Amino acid sequence: MKKLLCTIAAASVLAATPAFAHTGTGAHAAGFAHGLAHPLSGLDHLLAMVAVGVWSALAMPKRAWLAPAAFVAAMLAGALIAAAGVALPMLELGIVASVIALGVMIALRIDAGPVAGAALVAAFAVFHGNAHGLEAVGAMAGYMAGFTVATALLHVAGLALGSSLFRSKAASRIAGSAVAAAGLILMAT
Numbered sequence: 001m002k003k004l005l006c007t008i009a010a011a012s013v014l015a016a017t018p019a020f021a022h023t024g025t026g027a028h029a030a031g032f033a034h035g036l037a038h039p040l041s042g043l044d045h046l047l048a049m050v051a052v053g054v055w056s057a058l059a060m061p062k063r064a065w066l067a068p069a070a071f072v073a074a075m076l077a078g079a080l081i082a083a084a085g086v087a088l089p090m091l092e093l094g095i096v097a098s099v100i101a102l103g104v105m106i107a108l109r110i111d112a113g114p115v116a117g118a119a120l121v122a123a124f125a126v127f128h129g130n131a132h133g134l135e136a137v138g139a140m141a142g143y144m145a146g147f148t149v150a151t152a153l154l155h156v157a158g159l160a161l162g163s164s165l166f167r168s169k170a171a172s173r174i175a176g177s178a179v180a181a182a183g184l185i186l187m188a189t
Helices: 002-015 031-040 043-059 066-083 091-107 114-135 140-164 169-188
Strands: none
Touching: 031 043, 031 114, 031 140, 043 066, 043 091, 043 114, 043 140, 043 169, 066 114, 066 140, 091 114, 091 169, 114 140
């Protein structure tokens, strides 16, 4: 099962476009299927969501579920903020900063503790959720359900990667550095 999840995560990373996952138009974001595809459509969301799982598995293996659960809850709150017509300031910067920060957290195996770690991840998630919500047109409930499922699956893939592939400090440093570097590249584009 772990090999399958790792393969799915790797394939998703390779299939994602290097552009940001949100266009700001909402033209193609209605219903469950579009919501399911949204987190997979851009490297920024994909990296952050997998990285949450990887970091959780590395930093707090006994409570690895806590940060992903906080991410999902806060992401939904961010989407509801968007549904109320509020776009967060510096939205793209917040998303890219989450990718960079999560990469550094993985590389250095930063253990912020379960509560602080979950709170930090939740802060990142509000930006991701707001971006998802701003894209929605029409069937918001179905769209939110779709991106919630996709996010949870990406977190599970990250948990599997973190627990099986990154047992060594060297491997986690390389992986985290790659995620952070990708975030810096996204920031520059």
